[in-house]
Amino acid sequence: MNHKHKSASKKYIAQFYKKNHASFLIALISSLLTAALNLWIAWMLQQMVDFVSGVSGAFGLPVLVWYVVSVVAAILLLKTMSYFSRPHFMEKAMRQYKDYAFHKLTQKNISAFYVENTANYISAFSNDAATVENGYLDMQFNILSNIFMLTGALLMMLMYHPLMTVIARAFFLLPIGVSYITGNRMETAERNISEKNSKLIATLKDSLSGFSIIKSFKAENAIFDLFAHNNTAAEQAKCKKRKLITVIGCLASVAGITAQLGTFLAGAWLASSGQDITPGILIAFINLTAYVIQPIQELPEQLASRKAAIALIDKLADSLEGNVRDEGMHIPNQLNTGITMKNVTFGYDAECDVLHNISTAFDAGKKYAIVGTSGSGKSTLLNLLMASHGNYSGQICYDGQEVKDISSESLYDIVSMIQQNVFIFNASIRDNITMFHEFPAAEVERAIELSGLSKLIKERGEDYLCGENGSGLSGGEKQRISIARSLLKKTKVLLVDEATAALDTETACQVSGAILGLEGVTGIVVTHALNETLLRQYDGIITLKNGSIVESGTFDELIAEKGYFYSLFTISQ
Numbered sequence: 001m002n003h004k005h006k007s008a009s010k011k012y013i014a015q016f017y018k019k020n021h022a023s024f025l026i027a028l029i030s031s032l033l034t035a036a037l038n039l040w041i042a043w044m045l046q047q048m049v050d051f052v053s054g055v056s057g058a059f060g061l062p063v064l065v066w067y068v069v070s071v072v073a074a075i076l077l078l079k080t081m082s083y084f085s086r087p088h089f090m091e092k093a094m095r096q097y098k099d100y101a102f103h104k105l106t107q108k109n110i111s112a113f114y115v116e117n118t119a120n121y122i123s124a125f126s127n128d129a130a131t132v133e134n135g136y137l138d139m140q141f142n143i144l145s146n147i148f149m150l151t152g153a154l155l156m157m158l159m160y161h162p163l164m165t166v167i168a169r170a171f172f173l174l175p176i177g178v179s180y181i182t183g184n185r186m187e188t189a190e191r192n193i194s195e196k197n198s199k200l201i202a203t204l205k206d207s208l209s210g211f212s213i214i215k216s217f218k219a220e221n222a223i224f225d226l227f228a229h230n231n232t233a234a235e236q237a238k239c240k241k242r243k244l245i246t247v248i249g250c251l252a253s254v255a256g257i258t259a260q261l262g263t264f265l266a267g268a269w270l271a272s273s274g275q276d277i278t279p280g281i282l283i284a285f286i287n288l289t290a291y292v293i294q295p296i297q298e299l300p301e302q303l304a305s306r307k308a309a310i311a312l313i314d315k316l317a318d319s320l321e322g323n324v325r326d327e328g329m330h331i332p333n334q335l336n337t338g339i340t341m342k343n344v345t346f347g348y349d350a351e352c353d354v355l356h357n358i359s360t361a362f363d364a365g366k367k368y369a370i371v372g373t374s375g376s377g378k379s380t381l382l383n384l385l386m387a388s389h390g391n392y393s394g395q396i397c398y399d400g401q402e403v404k405d406i407s408s409e410s411l412y413d414i415v416s417m418i419q420q421n422v423f424i425f426n427a428s429i430r431d432n433i434t435m436f437h438e439f440p441a442a443e444v445e446r447a448i449e450l451s452g453l454s455k456l457i458k459e460r461g462e463d464y465l466c467g468e469n470g471s472g473l474s475g476g477e478k479q480r481i482s483i484a485r486s487l488l489k490k491t492k493v494l495l496v497d498e499a500t501a502a503l504d505t506e507t508a509c510q511v512s513g514a515i516l517g518l519e520g521v522t523g524i525v526v527t528h529a530l531n532e533t534l535l536r537q538y539d540g541i542i543t544l545k546n547g548s549i550v551e552s553g554t555f556d557e558l559i560a561e562k563g564y565f566y567s568l569f570t571i572s573q
């Protein structure tokens with residue numbers, strides 16, 4: 001992990017404490033005072049035992065009764081403090097952390113989602129968030145109160161009997177060593193669990209999205225095998241962590257018991273050597289030793305869990321810091337000359353190019369059709385115009401400005417795209433068209449009219465809920481919503497990828513006609529439907545074959561050439 005990402009994860013951790021200091025401090029004070037209370041009880045026990053043993057200078061019974069009442073009152077007070085602070089701190093901390101991460105997610109490039117695995121993010125906001133909550137947030141109070149209790153107990157032991165404390169300290173080094181050795185292994189185990197969970201979530205996501213296909217192709221067994229494989233891997237990763245926790249616990253216990261028994265032996269040896277140890281001091285020492293050993297036993301696991309949780313925050317910061325294109329250039333929201341592609345070669349993998357040496361120009365305000373057989377690279381060409389990938393060679397320029405240097409915000413102001421796969425939110429038809437923005441009613445009306453949605457809206461109303469990914473709508477209706485969305489945005493450039501594929505011929509012609517009739521808009525339309533009336537209206541037709549432009553010109557020019565386009569057109573008729 002590089003330095004930039006390390007400092008990025010600090011910003012995520014800062015979200016826990018932003019405007020949340022008061023709750024944090026009160027919760028921390030209450031857990032530290034609870035630890036102090038244990039030490040106070042150890043001291044009281046010493047006084048009680050010395051009182052019963054008749055040691056001179058011990059407190060009398062009335063004072064001891066008063067102390068007991070104070071302890072009970074203090075417990076009630078501290079628990080009340082904790083009740084009013086810790087849950088509020090946790091709630092705000094997790095809310096701000098997830099909000100910040102989600103905000104970062106929304107700042108990503110569209111291109112990020114062509115190359116990244118979205119299941120990682122689902123995991124980060126579910127499983128990993130729970131680990132961060134327990135292993136980092138909750139744990140920090142336990143860690144700090146354990147450190148406080150450890151230090152306080154050692155100081156009290158020092159006050160009671162310095163020599164015995166020095167001997168005990170030598171034993172305590174043992175469990176501390178265990179913590180140091182096991183910390184890194186725990187961190188690796190937690191990262192491994194997170195990765196395996198992501199894969200499991202990815203399978204689950206696919207299974208749910210493709211449920212009807214799985215059923216109709218009777219692929220339940222195959223998809224079950226895939227799920228079972230990933231489920232096993234995730235559970236095995238957790239099993240490994242549990243085993244590691246057992247090993248860490250075992251080492252910590254051995255080290256702890258050795259330290260405790262060693263200290264007792266030292267006490268016995270000192271007492272028999274005539275040292276001044278009252279029965280009360282002996283009892284206090286036994287209690288205090290436990291308060292040293294408990295943190296030593298718990299701290300290795302707690303520190304390891306904290307480290308593991310920080311590793312997950314680092315992992316999320318790592319993924320969120322990549323593919324953000326906010327440093328691009330701002331350009332005015334206009335297209336004066338047009339879009340040019342010069343010697344553009346591109347492949348999804350380094351070994352295999354999908355587009356070869358593409359050179360063409362799309363003049364501002366004109367309409368172009370891209371045709372070609374399936375897999376010839378039409379969608380890829382369109383996506384590159386939307387800056388989906390930056391790793392092409394050659395130039396793609398808007399008014400002479402290289403597209404990968406333009407800020408995504410500027411680019412999305414100029415261009416909008418109607419895609420093959422339309423995403424519909426589980427919101428009203430109107431919100432799906434306006435994408436939750438405010439527009440003048442007349443403009444919305446015009447977009448609805450042009451995209452052929454009037455009938456649907458008349459029947460169901462603007463407030464009709466579309467269902468999860470538009471389950472309440474037909475394919476054609478979803479396409480029309482997507483067209484209305486883009487028309488409403490009124491961008492200077494409209495890219496259309498088979499937008500009419502799910503429409504019947506009449507509506508398809510109507511919609512394509514609407515796109516062709518948009519004044520001042522540069523339209524680039526990928527189409528399979530080789531309809532002569534429509535094709536004649538385009539200013540240029542670009543014919544792709546195996547990722548290369550083989551012909552371009554107007555409909556009449558291409559037909560006259562009697563070449564590749566001519567044969568595609570005649571076969572389709």
Ligand SMILES: Nc1ncnc2c1ncn2[C@@H]1O[C@H](COP(=O)(O)OP(=O)(O)OP(=O)(O)O)[C@@H](O)[C@H]1O
Pocket residue numbers: 348349354372373374375376377378379380381
């Ligand atoms: N994300 C991707 N990763 C790897 N290869 C891809 C990816 N998307 C497309 N391809 C490949 O690139 C080639 C061109 O695909 P593209 O979708 O651009 O073709 P198309 O002409 O739009 O096809 P269709 O008309 O069937 O939609 C195909 O061989 C396809 O398999």
